[in-house]
Amino acid sequence: MSTKSSQIAVSLQQFPAARPRNGFRWLTQHQHQLVLPGLFLVALLIFAIAAPDFFSADNQLNVSRQSVYLMLVSLAQLIVLVGGGIDLSVGTIMALSSVVAAMTMNGIYQEGAGSAAWAMAVGTAVALLVGAVVGLINGIGTALLRIPSFMMTLGISSVVFGVALFLSAGVPVYGVPQEFGQMFGYGYLLGIPTPVLIVVLVILMVYILLEWTRFGRHMYAIGGNPRAATLSGVRTERVTILAFVLSGTLSALSGVLLTARLGTGESSIGTTFPLESIAACVIAGAALTGGRGRTFAIVAGTFLIVVVQNGMNLMQIGSYAQTMAVGALLIFAMIFAKK
Amino acid sequence: MASPHPSDNALPIADHGGGWTQAALTANDLGKRYGSHWALLSANLAFFPGEVHILFGENGAGKSTLISMLAGAAQPTQGTLSIDKFSGYFRSVNEAREHGVWAVFQEFSLVPNLSVADNIVLGDEALNCCGLLDKVAARAEARALIERLGFDLDEKAVVGDLPRGKQQMVEICKAVRAVPRVLILDEPTASLSTHDTAALFDLLRRMKAQGTAIIYITHRMEEIAQLGDVITVLRDGEVIAKVAASIDEPQLIELMSGRKLSDLYPVPPPVTGDVRFEISRVSTVDGLLEDVSLSVRAGEILGVGGLVGCGKSELGQACFGLLPHSSGQIRLDGRILGFRHPADAIAAGVWYSPPDRKHDGLAMVRPARENMLMSAMDFGKLRGMFVKPRAAAAQTDWQASRVDFPVGRASESVANFSGGNQQKIMLAKSLCQEIAVYIFDEPTVGVDVGARQAIYRYLHELASVGSAIVLISSDLSELLGVAHRIAVMRGGRIASEFIRPDFDQHKILEQFFE
Numbered sequence: 001m002s003t004k005s006s007q008i009a010v011s012l013q014q015f016p017a018a019r020p021r022n023g024f025r026w027l028t029q030h031q032h033q034l035v036l037p038g039l040f041l042v043a044l045l046i047f048a049i050a051a052p053d054f055f056s057a058d059n060q061l062n063v064s065r066q067s068v069y070l071m072l073v074s075l076a077q078l079i080v081l082v083g084g085g086i087d088l089s090v091g092t093i094m095a096l097s098s099v100v101a102a103m104t105m106n107g108i109y110q111e112g113a114g115s116a117a118w119a120m121a122v123g124t125a126v127a128l129l130v131g132a133v134v135g136l137i138n139g140i141g142t143a144l145l146r147i148p149s150f151m152m153t154l155g156i157s158s159v160v161f162g163v164a165l166f167l168s169a170g171v172p173v174y175g176v177p178q179e180f181g182q183m184f185g186y187g188y189l190l191g192i193p194t195p196v197l198i199v200v201l202v203i204l205m206v207y208i209l210l211e212w213t214r215f216g217r218h219m220y221a222i223g224g225n226p227r228a229a230t231l232s233g234v235r236t237e238r239v240t241i242l243a244f245v246l247s248g249t250l251s252a253l254s255g256v257l258l259t260a261r262l263g264t265g266e267s268s269i270g271t272t273f274p275l276e277s278i279a280a281c282v283i284a285g286a287a288l289t290g291g292r293g294r295t296f297a298i299v300a301g302t303f304l305i306v307v308v309q310n311g312m313n314l315m316q317i318g319s320y321a322q323t324m325a326v327g328a329l330l331i332f333a334m335i336f337a338k339k
Numbered sequence: 340m341a342s343p344h345p346s347d348n349a350l351p352i353a354d355h356g357g358g359w360t361q362a363a364l365t366a367n368d369l370g371k372r373y374g375s376h377w378a379l380l381s382a383n384l385a386f387f388p389g390e391v392h393i394l395f396g397e398n399g400a401g402k403s404t405l406i407s408m409l410a411g412a413a414q415p416t417q418g419t420l421s422i423d424k425f426s427g428y429f430r431s432v433n434e435a436r437e438h439g440v441w442a443v444f445q446e447f448s449l450v451p452n453l454s455v456a457d458n459i460v461l462g463d464e465a466l467n468c469c470g471l472l473d474k475v476a477a478r479a480e481a482r483a484l485i486e487r488l489g490f491d492l493d494e495k496a497v498v499g500d501l502p503r504g505k506q507q508m509v510e511i512c513k514a515v516r517a518v519p520r521v522l523i524l525d526e527p528t529a530s531l532s533t534h535d536t537a538a539l540f541d542l543l544r545r546m547k548a549q550g551t552a553i554i555y556i557t558h559r560m561e562e563i564a565q566l567g568d569v570i571t572v573l574r575d576g577e578v579i580a581k582v583a584a585s586i587d588e589p590q591l592i593e594l595m596s597g598r599k600l601s602d603l604y605p606v607p608p609p610v611t612g613d614v615r616f617e618i619s620r621v622s623t624v625d626g627l628l629e630d631v632s633l634s635v636r637a638g639e640i641l642g643v644g645g646l647v648g649c650g651k652s653e654l655g656q657a658c659f660g661l662l663p664h665s666s667g668q669i670r671l672d673g674r675i676l677g678f679r680h681p682a683d684a685i686a687a688g689v690w691y692s693p694p695d696r697k698h699d700g701l702a703m704v705r706p707a708r709e710n711m712l713m714s715a716m717d718f719g720k721l722r723g724m725f726v727k728p729r730a731a732a733a734q735t736d737w738q739a740s741r742v743d744f745p746v747g748r749a750s751e752s753v754a755n756f757s758g759g760n761q762q763k764i765m766l767a768k769s770l771c772q773e774i775a776v777y778i779f780d781e782p783t784v785g786v787d788v789g790a791r792q793a794i795y796r797y798l799h800e801l802a803s804v805g806s807a808i809v810l811i812s813s814d815l816s817e818l819l820g821v822a823h824r825i826a827v828m829r830g831g832r833i834a835s836e837f838i839r840p841d842f843d844q845h846k847i848l849e850q851f852f853e
Contacts, residue, residue, distance in 0.1 A: 212726045214716040221713050224702020231659075231693055231700070232713035232768060233682035291704040 035336045036284055036300055039329070043308055051314035059310070061193070067306040068195040069094075069254045069261075070276055074302045075206045075295070076250035077277040079243050082210065084223040084290025085142060085149035087247045089157035090277055093131050094255035094270030096164040099173055101127035101256050102265025106175025116177035120184075123176075127256045128249055134160055135248020139241030149244075157274075164267040173265030184260035195257050202250065207295040209246075219243060223290025272323070279330035280305050282337060305329070363388045363552035364409065364440060364521045368418035371404050373755070378404040380576045381418065386521060388550040391543065391566045393557065393584060396573035396595055397759065397787030402556050405573070406523050409554065410442030411435030422521075439520035443510045443527060445785065451499030456481035458498050459512050484512055489538040504530040504647060511539065515546070522546065523554040528562065529784060532647050540565060558787060560588050596789045603788060604820030605796055607839070608803045612637025615807040616776045618658065621667035627653040628664065629831045635776070635807035640798060642822030643811045646851050650831035651811045652694065655780045658809065659684050659691035671775055685718055688775035692765055692782060694811075696758070700765050703754040707744070708735045710753055711767045719772035738767040741800075743793040759790025766797055777801060780811045795821050819844060827851060 027034070047054040073090045080087040101123040109119035134156060141152040187194045210216035218239045221229040230236050254273075259265055284301030286293025305326060312322050362385035371379045379401040386392050394402045407413035409420065411429030419426050422438050429435040435442070449458050456478045465480065467473040481494040490508050498509055507527060514522060524543075528536045543553055543566060555566060563570065567584030572594045580594050592603075616635040622628055628650050635641045643651045656662040658669060660678025669676045671688060678684040684691070693699035701710050712731055715721040721730060739746040744763040753761060762782060769777060779798070783791045798821060802808055812818050818825050819842050827834045827850040834850045837843070 214724055214726070217709065217712070217716055217726060220705055220709065221702055224705040224710075225698075225700075227693075227699045228701055228710075229713060231661075231681050231691060233680075233685040233717050234713065235680065235682055287704070291702055 031336045032285060035333050036297065036304065039283070039333070040300075040304055040307075043304065043311060047307075047311040047314070051311055053314050054311050059314070063303070063306055063310050064196050065193055066310060067302055068199045069258050070273065070280065070306060071199050071299065071302045072202060072250050072254035072257070073270075073273045073277040074280040074298050075202060076247040076254075077274075078281050078286060078293050078295065078298045079206065079210070079219065079250075080149070080247045081278075081281050081286045081288065082216075082223050082290060082293050083219045083240055083243050084226065085240065085243070086153065086278070086288065087138065087244065087251075088150065088153040088274045089134065089138060089160055090247065090251040091270035091273040092157045092161040092164065093134050093248050093251040094258065094273060095267045096134070096160050096167075097127040097131050097252035097255035098259040098262075098269055099164045099168045099265040099267050100130050101259050102173035102176050103167060105177060105180065106173065109177050110175040116179045119177055120180050123180075124256050127259075128252050131248040131250075131252020131255070132245050133248070135245040135251075136241065138248065139244030142244065143237040143240040161267070168265060168267045170267060176259065176263055176265065178263075180260045181263045184257055185263070186261070195261070198253075198257065202253070203295065203299055206250075210295055215239060215242065220291055223287075223292070225291075272326070275330070276305055276326060277302075279326060279333070282330065283333040285337075287337075360387050360389070362386060363422065365421045366405070366409065366418065367421060369405070369408060369415050369420065370417040371401075371408060371413060372416040377576050379408075379573075382573075382578050384571060384578065384581075386552040386554055388520070388552050389547055390568045391547055391553045391555055391584075393555050393563050393567040393570040394573065395557075395563070395570050395591065396579075397757075397789045400573040400595075400787070401576040402573055403525065403757075404576075406442060406444075406525060406554065406556065409435070409521070410440055410444075410523055412442070412444070436517065436519075439518075440523070441514040441517055441519035441521070442523035443507070443514050443525065445525050445529070447506055447510050449498050449506055449509055449513075451497075453498060454494065455485075455492060455496050455498060455501075455509050455512075456494040458509055459484065459494075459516060461513070481512070484516055488512065488515065488542050491532075491534055491538070502530070502647065504532060504535060507531060508535060508539075511542075515542065519551060521552045521554065525556045526558065526785060527555075528557070528559070530647070558785075560591075563591075592788055595787075603792055603795075604817075605792075605799055607640060607821065607823055608638065608799055610636050610639045610802075610823055612639070612805055615672055615805075616658075616809070617668075617670040618654075619668050619670070621657060621664045621669065623653070623657065623662060624665045627662070627831050628657055631657075631667070631828075631831075631833055633826055633833065635809060637805040637807055638802045639824065640802050640808040640810055640822045642818035642825040643809060643828060644813070644815055644818050644825055644847070644851070645828035645834075647813065649828040649851075651828045652780055653831070654828065655691060655778045655809065655811050658776070658778050659689060661691070682717060685714055685772065685774075688773060689778070690769045690774045690776070691778045692769065692780060694781035694784060696761050696765055701753045701761060704752055706750050707739075707753055707756065707764050708732075708749045710764050711735050711738050711749075712771065713768055715771035721771065734771070735767075738770045739763075741770060742767045742797055743790075757787075758785040759787050762786050762790065762794065766794065774806060776807045776809070778809045778811070781813065782810070783812070783814065783817060791817075815844065815848065819847075 053059055076090055077087055104126045105119040105123035108114040108122055109116055138153050138156055141147045142149045184194055189197050210219065218229065218234045221234055222236050222239060226236055255270065258269055280301040281293060281298050283304060284297035286298065308325060308329065309322050312325065365385045366382050369379065369382045370377060382405060394405065396402050404413065408415050408428065411432045411434050414430065415428050420428055425438060450461065459481045460477045465473040465476040478494055485492045485494055492505060492508050498506060507530060511527065527539060531539065547553060557563065563584055570582050570584055570586065571578060572580045574595060574597060613636060614634045615637045618631055618633045621631045631654060633641065643654060645651045653662055657664050659681060676687055697703065712735060715734065716723065721727060721734060735749055736746050739749055742763040744760060744767060753764060782794055798808060810822055823839050825837045825847060827847060837847055
C-alpha cells in the first residue's frame with residue numbers, strides 16, 4: 001500500500017497543471033451535498049437585504065412555529081422514501097384527521113358526554129388511529145398487493161379526501177374545545193411553544209428509529225435493494241407496511257396540531273403538503289429510488305422551504321407567487337441531485 | 340496490412356502482421372481518480388487495426404475504468420485519447436460512437452420492453468415513405484444481421500424476457516451493425532452458451548480480418564489463447580506489462596497478481612462428517628427440476644455443474660425455498676425443511692448466495708458494513724431492536740478479515756468496489772449467524788484470480804468447521820479444483836456424479852451434453 005501512495009504522489013507532481021481543474025471537479029462531484037447550504041445562503045442573503053425583519057427573534061419563533069406541520073409530514077415522507085416508496089396521501093390524511101378529531105371532540109365535549117381534557121384525548125387518539133389505518137391500507141396495497149406506492153397512495157389520497165368531505169360536508173367542523181387551541185395551538189410548555197416541543201421529540205424519535213434500530217436498517221436495505229433484503233431474511237412486507245403506518249400516523253399528528261391552531265376541523269388543509277414534503281426530502285438529499293436520506297438533513301430541508309415562504313411573506317410577495325417558488329425550488333434542487 | 344484509415348498526424352506506428360500500421364486509437368497518459376483513489380494511473384496504450392488487444396488484470400486493476408474512458412462512459416482526470424486527428428477525451432458514449440468506438444459493457448444499454456429487432460435498430464430506425472417506422476424492414480435487417488453473425492437469437496423476442504447471455508448478444512449485434520473501428524468487449528462470454536461463444540469468436544476473427552481494432556477483457560486463459568494477439572496487464576491502476584498473447588499461463592498470472600500461481604485451488608480438506616443436507620426426489624410443477632436427489636456431508640463441498648438452463652440455478656433456489664417443489668423432500672440433519680420466506684431458511688441454518696450481485700445481492704448505495712449486517716439484526720448475536728454500534732463495528736471488522744476484504748474501506752458504498760470485493764461482501768453477509776448449509780450460486784463470476792483464491796480458501800474454511808456446501812458453477816475448472824464431489828445436471832435432472840479421485844474433465848464435460 002505504501003508503494004502505491006508514493007506512486008500517486010509522483011504522478012501528482014508530474015501533472016501540476018491538473019490541480020486547478022480538480023477544484024472544479026470536486027465541486028461537480030459534491031454538488032448534491034452543496035445544494036441545501038447553497039440555497040440557504042442565497043435565501044438568507046436576499047432576506048438580509050429585502051426583509052431585515054426576518055432575523056428578529058419574534059420572526060425566528062414564527063418560523064419554528066410555522067415549520068411544525070410541514071416538519072411532521074416531511075419526516076413521514078422520509079420514512080417511506082428511504083424504503084424506496086412515496087406517500088402522496090399525506091395531505092388528505094391531514095384533512096381527514098383534522099375533520100375526525102374535531103367531530104370527535106365536538107361529540108364528546110359539546111354534547112356533554114365528557115370533559116374538555118377527555119374530549120381532547122379521545123379526539124386526538126381517534127384521529128391518529130384513522131391516520132394509522134389509512135397508512136395500513138397503503139402498506140397492504142404496496143407490500144402485499146404489489147401496487148406501486150405512487151398509484152396506491154395517489155388513489156387512497158382521493159378516497160380519503162372524499163371521506164373527509166363527506167364527513168364534514170365540506171364546511172369547517174366547529175366545537176373543538178378552546179383549551180385545545182390554548183394548549184396545542186398557541187400554548188407553551190417549559191417556555192417553548194408546545195407544538196415545537198412535540199416536533200422536537202418526533203424528530204429525535206424518527207432519527208433514532210431510522211439510524212439506530214433494526215426497523216431503520218431494514219428500511220435502508222429495502223430501499224437500497226429489495227431483493228437483496230428479502231434474500232438476507234428481511235421480512236420486507238412487514239417492514240414496508242410499518243413504514244406506511246408510521247407515515248399515516250405522523251401525517252395525522254400534523255393534522256391534529258393544525259386543527260388546534262385553527263380551532264376548527266378543516267377538510268381543505270394539507271393540499272400543498274405532498275409536494276412540499278417531497279421537496280423538503282429531495283432538497284436534503286433523499287433519493288426517490290430509496291436507500292438514501294438522513295433525518296437531520298430533512299429537518300434542514302423543511303426549514304429551507306418554510307424560511308423561503310416566511311421571507312417572501314415579509315417581502316409581501318403573495319401566496320400565488322410562493323406556490324410557484326416552491327415548485328421551482330424543487331425542480332432546481334433536482335438539477336443537482338445525485339442521480 | 341495497409342491502414343484502413345490513413346492520416347498523416349503523429350500517431351504511434353508499429354510493425355504488425357507484416358506491415359507498418361497506424362494505431363486506430365491511442366491513450367496518452369490517461370488517468371482517472373475517484374475521490375482520493377487513482378483507479379488508473381497514466382496509461383499509455385495503442386490499439387491497432389486487425390489486432391485483438393487483451394486487457395488482463397484483477398478486479399480493481401483499472402480495466403473497467405480504462406474502457407469506460409475509451410468508450411466515453413467516464414471522463415479522464417488526466418491525459419487524452421487520439422483517434423485520427425481527434426485528440427482529447429469523449430464526453431459521452433455517443434461522442435465515442437461518432438468516432439467509431441463501440442463498447443459492450445457488462446451493464447447493458449438495452450430497452451427491456453422492446454423486441455430484439457427494435458433494440459438493434461434503436462436510434463437509427465428505418466422509416467417508410469410516410470415517415471413512419473418501417474417495422475418490416477427493421478425486422479428483416481435484424482434477421483439478416485443475426486444470421487450473418489450465426490447467433491442463436493429470435494429477433495421477435497422481447498429483450499426483457501431473454502436470459503443474460505442472449506441479451507449480451509443483442510448488445511453485440513447492435514455494436515457490430517454500426518461497423519465500429521474499435522470494438523470493446525468486457526467479458527462477453529461470461530454468460531454465453533458454448534454455441535454462442537463459438538459464433539462470437541468466429542465473428543471477432545472476421546472483424547479482425549477486416550481491420551477492426553478489438554479490445555477484449557477476459558479472465559479466461561483459453562480465450563486469450565484462442566483470440567488474443569497482445570496482452571496488456573494491469574495491476575493496481577498501472578500498466579504492468581505489454582506482452583504477446585503466446586505467453587504461458589503461470590507467467591501471466593504472476594504478472595497480474597504479483598504472486599505465483601502455485602495454488603489457485605488449495606487442496607480441499609478431507610471430509611469426515613455424516614450427511615447433513617439431503618435432497619430426495621425433488622421435482623417442481625413446471626419441470627425445471629425433475630426427481631433430483633443429492634446429499635451433502637458435513638465438511639463436504641458438492642459442486643453442481645451443467646450448461647446454462649440445465650436447472651442448477653433452480654436447484655439452489657429450491658434448497659432455499661425460493662422455488663417451491665411439488666414433490667420430494669429437503670432435509671437438514673434429518674429434519675424436513677419447508678420455507679415460506681428466506682427468513683425461515685436462514686433461521687433454520689440454510690444460506691443462499693445469489694448469482695447476480697447487483698440485482699439480488701447488494702444494496703449498492705449503502706455502505707459495505709451495512710450490507711454485511713443485512714441479516715444480522717434478525718439472527719445471531721447482534722439480533723435485537725436496536726443497533727449496537729460497537730458490537731456491529733467489531734462484527735464487520737471480523738467479517739471483513741475472514742473474507743480478506745479491505746477493512747479500512749468498509750464504510751464506503753458498495754458501488755465503489757470492484758467485482759471481487761463486492762463478492763467478498765456477499766460472502767461476509769453469511770457470517771452473522773450459525774449456518775449449516777451454504778448454497779453458492781456462481782460465487783466467482785467476474786472475479787479476478789486473486790479474489791478467487793481468497794474465496795476458495797474461505798469455502799474450505801467453512802467446510803472444515805463442518806458446514807455442508809453446495810457450489811453451483813458454470814466454470815468446470817473451478818468445480819474440479821474446489822469440490823469434493825461434482826454432480827452434473829442436464830434438463831432438470833442429475834445426469835451423473837463424480838467423486839474427487841475420479842475427476843476426469845473429459846468424462847464430466849461429456850455429461851454436460853446429451
